[in-house]
Amino acid sequence: MQIERVPLPGIGVGYTLHTGEGQALGVVCHRGGRRDLVVYAPGDPDTVERSLTLTETEAQEVAELLHPVATIDHVAHLERHSESISVAELPVTAASPYDGHPLAEVVARVQGVSVIAVVRDGRTSTAPGLGFVLAHGDVLVVAGAPGSIGALSRVLVLAQP
Structure with a gap:
């Protein structure tokens, strides 16, 4: 086009x-x-x-x-000098099937990545529990293997790894 x-x-x-x-x-x-x-x-x-x-x-x-694609924004100053772990920000978009669902439903779908914080309306919730309910506009701060982060990004949009 x-x-x-x-x-x-x-x-x-x-x-x-x-x-x-x-x-x-x-x-x-x-x-x-x-x-x-x-x-x-x-x-x-x-x-x-x-x-x-x-x-x-x-x-x-x-x-x-x-265009329901979650963009992985790498947090370069937090990443180690290793290809085995990355830190990234993953948005919960309007199209996400997990808007209004607990964090547990998302993280159960992907191994090798941890949600270390959720940013909502400028406030950061560190180490959110599995019962934390996601909302459109949230940004998940995650750490893990690059492939796992990509899989979680896809899950946030498509509800499948």
Whole structure:
């Protein structure tokens, strides 16, 4: 899929893409964080058929639902100089099947990784118990083998290793 990016002076940046069926969609990213979703009229890329305005937070939520991939953010200054252990941050996205479920349900699915903390709303819960209930927006701080961290990341999104 090709995405066209066009600077919009005084506004921000506009992105346009075409679906496999030929429908033109756009996203206008305003400098203040607002996002406008735009559907263009069929066969006329200059005519807006419909638009929807989202706040920055709403846009993030929709993006997580459309592309439910947990990104592994490595915490480089905490990692050892060894390939056998890594420390990473794993977000609980809006699409996660574990939103509202206890941590025990997630960690039981993957061996070789430990949840050492959960960050929620800027507060850190160190060594959370297995009864800790996960919520969308939480960030799990985990340590373990890189492959196990990747497996846990996939489980957080897909409910399977």
